[in-house]
Structures are given as C-alpha cells and as structure tokens.
Amino acid sequence: MKRWMPERQNLSPLEQRVLDYLFDHPERVIRCKAEDLAKTLFVSTATISRTCQALGFRGFQELKYALQQELQRDPGGSEAPASFPLQQHVDRFRRDFEETIRRLxxxxxxxxxxxxxxxxxxxxxxxxxxxxxxxxxxxxxxxxxxxxxxxxxxxxxxxxxxxxxxxxxxxxxxxxxxxxxxxxxxxxxxxxxxxxxxxxxxxxxxxxxxxxxxxxxxxxxxxxxxxxxxxxxxxxxxxxxxxxxxxxxxxxxxxxxxx
Known part of the structure; x- marks a missing residue:
C-alpha cells in the first residue's frame, strides 16, 4: 500500500481522504461496498471511483482485491490497533500535522x-x-x-x-x-x-x-x-x-x- 502514497499529492482533498482511510483501515475496506465507504467518509461513490482510477485500478472491486493480496503478503496490516505497527500511527499523526499546516x-x-x-x-x-x-x-x-x-x-x-x-x-x-x-x-x-x-x-x-x-x-x-x-x-x-x-x-x- 505504501507504493500508492506518492500519488496522494495528485489527488483532490476528498480523494486524499479516501486514500488515507484505505491506508489506515484496509481490512474494513475489503469487507464493505463502495456505497458504505462513501457514507462513512461523507463523499460520493464517484469520488471513490476516481480515487481507485487515480491509483491505477479500473474500479473499487479491483482495488479491494489488491488490498486483500497486500494483507496476505503482510499479515501485520491487521485492522485492530493492537496489531498495527506503531509506525503506521506515527505516520498518521505526522500526516495530519503536515496537512493541517500545509492547508493553513x-x-x-x-x-x-x-x-x-x-x-x-x-x-x-x-x-x-x-x-x-x-x-x-x-x-x-x-x-x-x-x-x-x-x-x-x-x-x-x-x-x-x-x-x-x-x-x-x-x-x-x-x-x-x-x-x-x-x-x-x-x-x-x-x-x-x-x-x-x-x-x-x-x-x-x-x-x-x-x-x-x-x-x-x-x-x-x-x-x-x-x-x-x-x-x-x-x-x-x-x-x-x-x-x-x-x-x-x-x-x-x-x-x-x-x-
């Protein structure tokens, strides 16, 4: 999933929100529908689709399959905070701080x-x-x-x-x-x-x-x-x-x- 992060700077703010959620909650994403994800993030299903395409996928289903493959290769990417590498949370805090300052x-x-x-x-x-x-x-x-x-x-x-x-x-x-x-x-x-x-x-x-x-x-x-x-x-x-x-x-x- 880290290979997708360089694309973040090319996304709109709403698309960045989708990418951040994919990064932080991959197991939750592979279990949900595009409509459910859109409601969770207060975005449209079109925003979900554009994000998937910007990351190189034809649609949400193809992105979910790629996420599932990533998780199988990296079992440490579990959804529960207790099994997350702490660095992932450090990266989340840093990203929130840097984005808040950047948009100030x-x-x-x-x-x-x-x-x-x-x-x-x-x-x-x-x-x-x-x-x-x-x-x-x-x-x-x-x-x-x-x-x-x-x-x-x-x-x-x-x-x-x-x-x-x-x-x-x-x-x-x-x-x-x-x-x-x-x-x-x-x-x-x-x-x-x-x-x-x-x-x-x-x-x-x-x-x-x-x-x-x-x-x-x-x-x-x-x-x-x-x-x-x-x-x-x-x-x-x-x-x-x-x-x-x-x-x-x-x-x-x-x-x-x-x-």
Whole structure:
C-alpha cells in the first residue's frame, strides 16, 4: 500500500481522504461496498471511483482485491490497533500535522484573532471528543484576559446559545461538522446574529457553511470497533494559533508573558 502514497499529492482533498482511510483501515475496506465507504467518509461513490482510477485500478472491486493480496503478503496490516505497527500511527499523526499546516489559511487565523479582540463574550461549543480542545482553549483565553467559557452540560449550552447576541463570539467545534446538537446550537446562534467560528475536519459539512469563519484541520479516521481513536490535536493546533495571534497583536509583553 505504501507504493500508492506518492500519488496522494495528485489527488483532490476528498480523494486524499479516501486514500488515507484505505491506508489506515484496509481490512474494513475489503469487507464493505463502495456505497458504505462513501457514507462513512461523507463523499460520493464517484469520488471513490476516481480515487481507485487515480491509483491505477479500473474500479473499487479491483482495488479491494489488491488490498486483500497486500494483507496476505503482510499479515501485520491487521485492522485492530493492537496489531498495527506503531509506525503506521506515527505516520498518521505526522500526516495530519503536515496537512493541517500545509492547508493553513493565515488570513482566517488573523480574522479569528480579530473577532476575539472585538467580542466582549466568547463561548465554546463542543461535545464528545471535541469538547476537550474547547476546554483547553477557553482556559488559555481566560488566562489571556478574555471572558469566555466552555460548558459541559447540554442544558447550559442550550441556555447559553439562546442568551448570546450580535456582539458575542461562538466557537463551534465538531470533527464531522454534522453533529446534531452542534448544528442545533449553530442555528440558534445564527438566529441571534452571533458571530461564529467553526472548527471541523477536512471534509465539506453543514457547520462550516453557517459560520462566519471556517477553520479546518486534517484528521484521519481511526476506530477500534465503536471507539473513536481519531486524534483532535489538529484542532488544538489551530486554536492555539488563533490565541497566539490574538495575544501577539493585542496584549503587551507583560500581559502575554513574553520577554
């Protein structure tokens, strides 16, 4: 499978998403249909087909056969994390970091920092694994002197969304950008004319279309059964960059802790 990776740079972002999934979950891919894979990755079956053809295969069935042959030659390519070579996960983390940096939109980072500066109240909305980047970012911004919160209770989030106004700023964090509760909060916030910054994974989603600024991190799917092992560190990275830009531009050295 490693011989396919040089082709990655020639693929579209959606096709790269398909290739990354093939690389990380080969046993899962050989057991599924193209329609099932498309639903899992939020892409079309046409994208699956184009990816297969870009890799030199006539279609999805031919690619699955090649994957099966690869796994028979390399039994270490099992789906379960316990039997994956650790290097494969190291490569996944490195790829996520490098792709997030490569696609970084510096102007959006600047605009997001400016919204922080202009907003008297800032709230972070995230649930599940996406809550943790919110908690860390809210803590850092609080220490930087901004009034902000990352709430953990659903009822608190609901009341907060309803109480915010057009002078406030909301960060909405969701890997898929399709999380039902986050989309619900986003609709409430938009009705109240609250400025919104979305932070999602790389694929197109509804949340980014509702936001004033859409930040996107590259995160590769990784699951063990129903356990989501996809790392959210690209989200932490992007939030850190926004906070650092805010501190750099609007805090004095003594306030920001810089020498």
């Amino acid at each position: 939109d510096y102007e959006k980072i600047r605009q997001a920092a400016e919204l922080i500066h202009e907003s008297p109240r800032i709230e972070f909305f995230g649930v599940g694994n996406s809550l943790f980047p919110c908690l860390e970012a809210a803590k850092k911004l609080t220490f930087a002197g901004k009034w902000c919160n990352a709430r953990t209770d659903w009822d608190d989030l609901e009341v907060t969304a309803q109480s915010m106004s057009g002078t406030d700023l909301a960060f909405l964090v969701s890997y898929s950008g399709e999380t039902r509760s986050i989309l619900h909060f986003a609709r409430t916030l938009k009705a109240n004319r609250v400025k919104m910054i979305s932070l999602t994974g790389p694929h197109p989603n509804r949340l980014e279309k509702m936001a004033d600024i859409a930040l996107k991190g590259h995160m590769t799917d990784c699951c063990f059964g129903n356990l989501d092992l996809c790392s959210r560190f690209p989200m932490n990275l992007l939030l850190d960059l926004v906070i650092i830009e805010y501190i750099r531009r609007w805090k004095t050295p003594s306030q920001s802790g810089e020498p």
